[in-house]
Amino acid sequence: AVKLKPGYLDAHELLGEAYYRDNDILSARTQWEYVLQVDPNRKQLKERYDKACREEVVESSFNKTVSQSRHFNLTYPKEVTYQIRSYVLSVLERAYLEIGRKLGGVFPSGPIQVILYDTQQFGAVVQMGQSVGGVYDGKIRIPVMNEKGEGLSDEEIKRRIYHEYVHVVVFELLKDKVPWWVNEGLAETFSKEFSSREKTMLEQFINSKGLIPYNNLEKISIKDMFASETKMSQAYLQSHATINMLWSKYGQGRFLNFIQALKRSENVEDALRNVYHLDYAGLSKGVLQSIQR
Known part of the structure; x- marks a missing residue:
């Protein structure tokens, strides 16, 4: 659609969303910048663009050689240990099966992007206050380390993962309804x-x-x-x-x-x-x- 109609703003916005969900923030920003230059009144897109800019600043030092499992790609700062990453991926795969079965056999096609943070990094990106334990905005975002750099308990990490993964499946089922x-x-x-x-x-x-x-x-x-x-x-x-x-x-x-x-x-x-x-x-x-x- 973009090649056929290079001036079609909705197509550029959707392409940016596709890049964003694939964790290619630079390409997403490029598409969204073009749209906002032509139509600066797209308030929701401007909010998405500003958030992507914050993510780019915070996540620029994250390990871009992501850890992977069958259905998930994991991006993380260097402070997140192999033990935490391995545990997160195993819990994500369990959630994929358990929640998918509970909700009628819904198994989203992957890979699903998951980004891990410490508490300070997470707050800088989502700007939602310390009481928020995770976010799903097309990507699962979860702080797994506290402000002292200590890993959260396995139980708390699992709770956060299951909570956010439910949102993934519900969005697959109902979108914005x-x-x-x-x-x-x-x-x-x-x-x-x-x-x-x-x-x-x-x-x-x-x-x-x-x-x-x-x-x-x-x-x-x-x-x-x-x-x-x-x-x-x-x-x-x-x-x-x-x-x-x-x-x-x-x-x-x-x-x-x-x-x-x-x-x-x-x-x-x-x-x-x-x-x-x-x-x-x-x-x-x-x-x-x-x-x-």
Whole structure:
């Protein structure tokens, strides 16, 4: 498309995205610079371009002879040890199989790009605050070392990998049609237990402010995430409790039907109603009952 229509901006933007996903940031920037020179009003692309520039600065010293497994390419700073890299690749391959099977046999074609950081490098790239344990933006980005240069525990690295890999599969299934509470609730449910501590914290939030309306949890922006740490904490806990309840009470088959209903429907509550015979009020009631047991 680019060769046939060299002035076609959407094609150049998409080509840049393809280079970006292949971890060729320089080529991606070249395409996006051209688009922004012609049409500087593409705000989302400008944000992507600025982020790519930050990545290029931080990751310029990373090992470009990447470690590889069957489905993943790993890029990392020299401080990340072979032991950590080997463990990360083995966990990624386990996640590829386990989560793919749970979500109906979805196995994205690879290689999937994964970039490891220390905490400071990760913060410089994503600019989302220290509470964020990983990001999927077309690439999986995970800090595996703390600010002292020490590797995180195997358990914590595994949790972060499983959480972000769920986002990879969900994007494969639903692209941008996935509600935030489904996306994050599923990532939480498949990466860790809904613990008694989390249950107590959610009960305290509910006793103080009630459940967050699910309409408000369908779309959450980066700005929303940092407006109130307390609200975001409740949003994650509530989403985790909700997906945990749907999955454990109604089973895998019903949930996969829900995913398909979300694909077809423009309204999340309609999809919920069609599969679970619940509206948002009924869902709220079910979640409250599940955490009060």
